[in-house]
Amino acid sequence: MASSWCWNCLSRLRPTPRALLPPSATPRISSAPFHSTAVHYAQPAKKKGNSLTVMKHRQSTSLRRKKKKVADRGGRPPAVGERKALRKRIVLSNPNALEIEGMLDLSPETMVDSRLRGTVLGLPVPMIDQLRAVQAFKPKQGWSIFRRPGTVLRRDTIEMGRLFQQLSGEGDDAQKGKVVKRIVTGMKGSGKTVHLLQAMAMGFLKKWAVITIPDARELVSGETAYAAIEGSNPLQYVQPTATSALLTRTVDANRELLASLKVSQKHPALKMLKPSSTLEDLAKLGFSDPAVSWRVFQALWTELTATAPAAGLEKDFQPRPPMLVAVDGLAHWMTESAYRSAEFKPIHAHDLAFVHHFLSLLKEGDSLKNGGLLLYATSSSNNPNPKALSIALDRLAARQAGISASSPEYPRPPAYSDADPRVLDLLQPAEKAVSPVELQTLGGLTRDEARGFMEYFARSGLLREIINDQWVSEKWSLSGGGIIGELEKFGRRVRATASASK
Amino acid sequence: MKHMPKVMRDALKKSGGSRSFSTSARSSMNDLQGEPNKEANPIPNMAGLEGASDEAAAALASMIEQVQGQALEENPGLKFDPPAVPENLKTLNFRNRYDTLQDQFTKMMMEDGKLTKAQKNMSLVLDHLRTASPPQINPRRRLLGAPPASQLPLDPVLYLTLVVDSVAPLFRIRQQKGIAGGGTAVQIPHPLTLRQRRRTAIKWILDASDKRRDALFANRVAAEVVAVAEGRSGVWEKRDQQHKIGISGRANLNTNVRR
Numbered sequence: 001m002a003s004s005w006c007w008n009c010l011s012r013l014r015p016t017p018r019a020l021l022p023p024s025a026t027p028r029i030s031s032a033p034f035h036s037t038a039v040h041y042a043q044p045a046k047k048k049g050n051s052l053t054v055m056k057h058r059q060s061t062s063l064r065r066k067k068k069k070v071a072d073r074g075g076r077p078p079a080v081g082e083r084k085a086l087r088k089r090i091v092l093s094n095p096n097a098l099e100i101e102g103m104l105d106l107s108p109e110t111m112v113d114s115r116l117r118g119t120v121l122g123l124p125v126p127m128i129d130q131l132r133a134v135q136a137f138k139p140k141q142g143w144s145i146f147r148r149p150g151t152v153l154r155r156d157t158i159e160m161g162r163l164f165q166q167l168s169g170e171g172d173d174a175q176k177g178k179v180v181k182r183i184v185t186g187m188k189g190s191g192k193t194v195h196l197l198q199a200m201a202m203g204f205l206k207k208w209a210v211i212t213i214p215d216a217r218e219l220v221s222g223e224t225a226y227a228a229i230e231g232s233n234p235l236q237y238v239q240p241t242a243t244s245a246l247l248t249r250t251v252d253a254n255r256e257l258l259a260s261l262k263v264s265q266k267h268p269a270l271k272m273l274k275p276s277s278t279l280e281d282l283a284k285l286g287f288s289d290p291a292v293s294w295r296v297f298q299a300l301w302t303e304l305t306a307t308a309p310a311a312g313l314e315k316d317f318q319p320r321p322p323m324l325v326a327v328d329g330l331a332h333w334m335t336e337s338a339y340r341s342a343e344f345k346p347i348h349a350h351d352l353a354f355v356h357h358f359l360s361l362l363k364e365g366d367s368l369k370n371g372g373l374l375l376y377a378t379s380s381s382n383n384p385n386p387k388a389l390s391i392a393l394d395r396l397a398a399r400q401a402g403i404s405a406s407s408p409e410y411p412r413p414p415a416y417s418d419a420d421p422r423v424l425d426l427l428q429p430a431e432k433a434v435s436p437v438e439l440q441t442l443g444g445l446t447r448d449e450a451r452g453f454m455e456y457f458a459r460s461g462l463l464r465e466i467i468n469d470q471w472v473s474e475k476w477s478l479s480g481g482g483i484i485g486e487l488e489k490f491g492r493r494v495r496a497t498a499s500a501s502k
Numbered sequence: 503m504k505h506m507p508k509v510m511r512d513a514l515k516k517s518g519g520s521r522s523f524s525t526s527a528r529s530s531m532n533d534l535q536g537e538p539n540k541e542a543n544p545i546p547n548m549a550g551l552e553g554a555s556d557e558a559a560a561a562l563a564s565m566i567e568q569v570q571g572q573a574l575e576e577n578p579g580l581k582f583d584p585p586a587v588p589e590n591l592k593t594l595n596f597r598n599r600y601d602t603l604q605d606q607f608t609k610m611m612m613e614d615g616k617l618t619k620a621q622k623n624m625s626l627v628l629d630h631l632r633t634a635s636p637p638q639i640n641p642r643r644r645l646l647g648a649p650p651a652s653q654l655p656l657d658p659v660l661y662l663t664l665v666v667d668s669v670a671p672l673f674r675i676r677q678q679k680g681i682a683g684g685g686t687a688v689q690i691p692h693p694l695t696l697r698q699r700r701r702t703a704i705k706w707i708l709d710a711s712d713k714r715r716d717a718l719f720a721n722r723v724a725a726e727v728v729a730v731a732e733g734r735s736g737v738w739e740k741r742d743q744q745h746k747i748g749i750s751g752r753a754n755l756n757t758n759v760r761r
Contacts, residue, residue: 091633098656
C-alpha cells in the first residue's frame with residue numbers, strides 16, 4: 001500500500017530548532033532503514049572502559065565489603081539448656097593428675113587433729129554424692145585439675161571441727177543442744193564457700209541433718225514462682241518450686257538419716273500422710289506437688305526440731321540429731337527482691353516466707369531445738385552490697401570487740417543515709433542482751449598452711465617448682481598474706497619447664 | 503633592665519651581650535662550690551672535735567676504710583655487692599610472665615585487642631590439655647623430642663610447645679617473578695626464624711580449628727591441638743605440602759633475577 005506521505009513533503013521538512021525538541025529517551029536504532037531524527041539529537045555514545053566513576057542508579061553506592069564466612073557448626077543452635085549445663089558442669093576428678101600417696105581423708109578423728117594442720121585432707125569418696133546433692137561444689141572452683149577433691153585443714157577448720165565435736169555431745173566440754181550462729185565474712189578468695197563445704201562434710205560425718213541454700217540469690221532474683229499467703233499480716237509470699245528443690249536436695253543428701261526417723265507430730269494439713277511413715281516419705285510429698293511443698297517443708301522442720309513426740313505417736317520416736325544450716329550469699333537477702341506485689345511495689349526479701357524462715361533462725365533463743373550450727377556466709381564476687389548489711393556487720397564486729405552501743409566508736413549509718421531499718425534491726429540484739437550471732441572473718445593462711453597447700457599442687461604433679469620456705473613466703477606475700485584463692489592461682493598458673501622455654 | 507639592682511646590672515655589663523632582657527640566672531651552686539669541702543670526710547673531723555673518743559673514732563674510721571677497700575677490690579666499680587637476681591625472672595615482670603610460645607599463641611588468639619579474653623581462652627585450652635586423656639601418638643607423625651605421651655598432660659605448656667614445633671614448617675615459599683622469564687613465578691624456599699615458624703604453625707592450627715563444630719572457641723582450639731598431637735589433623739598435610747614444594751624448588755635457590 002502506498003504511503004499517504006509524499007516524498008516531496010518529507011524532503012521539504014526543515015530541521016527543527018534544537019531547543020524545541022527534547023533529546024529522545026528512546027535508544028537509537030542504527031539499523032533502521034528510515035529515520036527522521038537528525039544525528040546530533042542522538043544520545044552521546046557511551047565512553048568505553050569500565051570506569052569506577054560511572055554513577056550507579058537504583059543501587060546503594062556505599063562500600064560493600066565481602067563478609068567473612070562463618071563456619072557452619074551443625075546448622076542449629078545448641079539445645080535448650082545445653083550451654084547452661086556446660087557452664088554449670090562440675091568436674092571433680094582429673095585422671096591425669098598424680099595420686100598422692102598417704103593422703104588422709106576427712107574423718108571425725110582427723111578434723112580435730114591439730115598436728116595435721118596445713119595438710120590437705122581428701123573428702124571421703126562415699127560422701128561426694130551427698131556433697132553434690134547439697135550443691136557444695138561450685139563450678140568456678142578448681143576441683144577439676146586434681147585427682148580427687150580435697151581441702152586444706154586450716155586453723156578455722158580445726159576450730160570448726162572442735163565445735164562440731166562439742167555440739168554433738170562428744171569430747172571434754174560437750175554442749176549438746178546448744179545453737180551456734182555465725183556469719184562468715186572475709187575477703188574475696190578467702191575460702192568462705194569452701195568453709196561451708198567443710199562444715200557440710202563434717203555435718204555428714206557426724207550424722208547431722210544438713211540443710212543448705214547454695215545460692216541465696218536464686219530465691220530473690222525473680223526466677224522462681226511465688227504466691228501470696230492469704231491471711232498473713234504483713235503479707236508474705238511462698239516460693240513453691242524453690243521449696244520443692246530444697247526438699248529434693250535435703251532428701252538426696254540426708255536419705256539415710258531421714259529414712260531412719262519416723263513421723264512424731266500431728267500434721268493435720270497433710271491428710272495423705274500415714275502415721276507410720278518416715279521423714280523421707282514426708283519430704284517426698286513435696287517433690288511432685290509444689291502446691292503443698294511449703295506445708296511439707298514446715299512439717300519436716302517441726303519434725304526435725306521436735307524434742308518430744310506428740311501424744312499417741314511415742315512408739316518409735318528417736319531423738320533428733322543436731323542440724324547444720326548453711327546459706328551462701330547472704331547479702332542478697334538484705335535488699336528488696338526482684339518480685340513485685342499486686343500493687344507492683346517491690347517485695348522486700350524479708351517478706352518472702354522462705355527467706356524469713358531462715359533469717360528468723362538468727363534471732364535470739366534456741367531456734368534449733370536440738371542444737372546445731374547456723375553458718376551464713378557472705379560472698380564478695382556476687383554481692384549486691386547493701387549498705388545496711390555492711391553497717392550491721394560492722395556493728396556486730398564492734399560488739400564482739402566490746403564496744404557498747406552507747407559509745408561514740410559504735411558504727412552508725414551516715415546521716416541522711418537510706419540504710420534499710422529492717423536489716424539493721426535483724427542483727428541488733430534486744431536491750432542488754434548478748435548478741436546471738438557471732439561474726440567470723442576468714443583471713444589468709446599462715447605460711448605453714450600455705451606451704452602445705454602448695455605442696456599439694458606439687459605432689460599432684462601440677463606445679464613444677466622446688467617448694468622451699470623462700471618460694472612459699474614469696475607467694476604468701478604476693479597472695480595478699482595467704483589469701484587461698486590467690487595462692488591457688490599461683491599453683492595453677494603453668495610455667496614452662498626449662499627444656500621447653502627458649 | 504633599668505629597674506634592676508645595680509649589682510645585677512654591673513654583672514650583666516661584664517658578661518656583655520646586646521639583649522634588652524636578662525638571660526642570666528644566679529646559680530646557688532656557685533656559693534657552695536666556692537667554699538672549702540668540709541663535709542666530704544666527716545669522721546676525721548668529728549674525731550678532731552671530740553678529743554675524748556679520739557682513739558675509738560680513729561679505729562672505727564680505719565675499720566670502715568678497710569671494709570670499703572676490700573669491697574672495692576672484690577667488685578671494682580661497685581661499692582656494695584650486686585643485688586642477687588632470682589633465677590626465674592619470669593615471675594617478676596608481668597610482660598615476661600608467661601612462656602614465650604604460650605605468649606605468642608595467646609596473642610594470635612586475640613581478637614579486637616582483647617588480651618584478657620585471649621588469656622582466659624588460653625587457660626581453658628591448657629586446662630583441657632591437662633584433663634583430657636593422653637594423646638595416642640601416631641608412629642608416622644611423632645612429636646619432636648617428646649617424653650612419653652602419658653606425661654604430656656602434666657605439663658600442658660610443653661605439650662603445646664611440642665605440638666606447635668612439630669608442625670612448624672622450616673621455610674616459606676617465596677614466589678619470585680622474573681627469573682624464569684615470561685612472567686611465570688618461580689617458587690623458592692625461604693628460611694624462617696623460630697618465631698616465624700611457630701607463627702605459621704599457630705596460624706594453621708587456628709585456621710583448622712575454625713572448621714570444628716564445638717560451641718566454644720577454646721574447646722575448638724584445644725581439640726585441634728590434640729588432633730595434631732595424634733596425627734589426625736590436616737595441619738600435617740599442609741606442612742608436608744609446603745616441604746614438598748620447598749624440596750622441588752631448592753634448585754632455584756642460586757638463580758638471580760634477570761634485569
